[in-house]
Amino acid sequence: MGVSLWIQLGVVVAILAALWVLADAGTYRGRALRAGRRLGLVDPAPPRPTGPPVEQIAADVERIRRCVRSAPPGMPVAQRRGWLQAYDDVLVEACRALGLEQALESLPPGSLRELERERVERLLVRAGLLPGRDAER
Structure with a gap:
């Protein structure tokens, strides 16, 4: 076998590899x-x-926030509590996604939890996840 045949065989093997x-x-x-x-x-x-995704969390926060704030008078207490629990859950998820501190999970229902909810809302407004109070009007 000549040298050119070995070169051709080497080229074919290299191309296949x-x-x-x-x-x-x-x-x-x-x-x-x-x-x-x-x-x-x-x-x-x-x-x-x-x-x-954060965009989905922001949409959930805004949607549930509107439901909680526009609750009709005479709404059953159990339904209002369910909405508030869902809202707190999505606020906690938003804080986790953005690395913000919150204590909503550890507080029992009551005035301290409501204050913490408002504080978390302000944090999320500052972080740009929620529109401010002026934008809501």
Whole structure:
């Protein structure tokens, strides 16, 4: 066999190997990144967000807030309490998503919880998640 035949065979093998690697490039890239992170050569992966997107949380807060504030007179107490609990739950979720401190989960229903709810609302207004009181009018 001549030298040119070996060169041609080498080129064909190289092309086939390149095509094989390209077909699974994502897999090889992922393996290389994981190995690089374990060895400290590559920055660690950014944390993955948990829970729903902030935009969805903001929409939920605003929707439930409107329901609570526009509750008709004579509404059953159980329904009002349910709405308030749902509102508190979504406020807690918003605070977690934005990294804000809140104590709504630990307070029993009553005046302290209402004060904490108002404080959390103000925090969310400052954070830009809720419109201010002037925007509501």
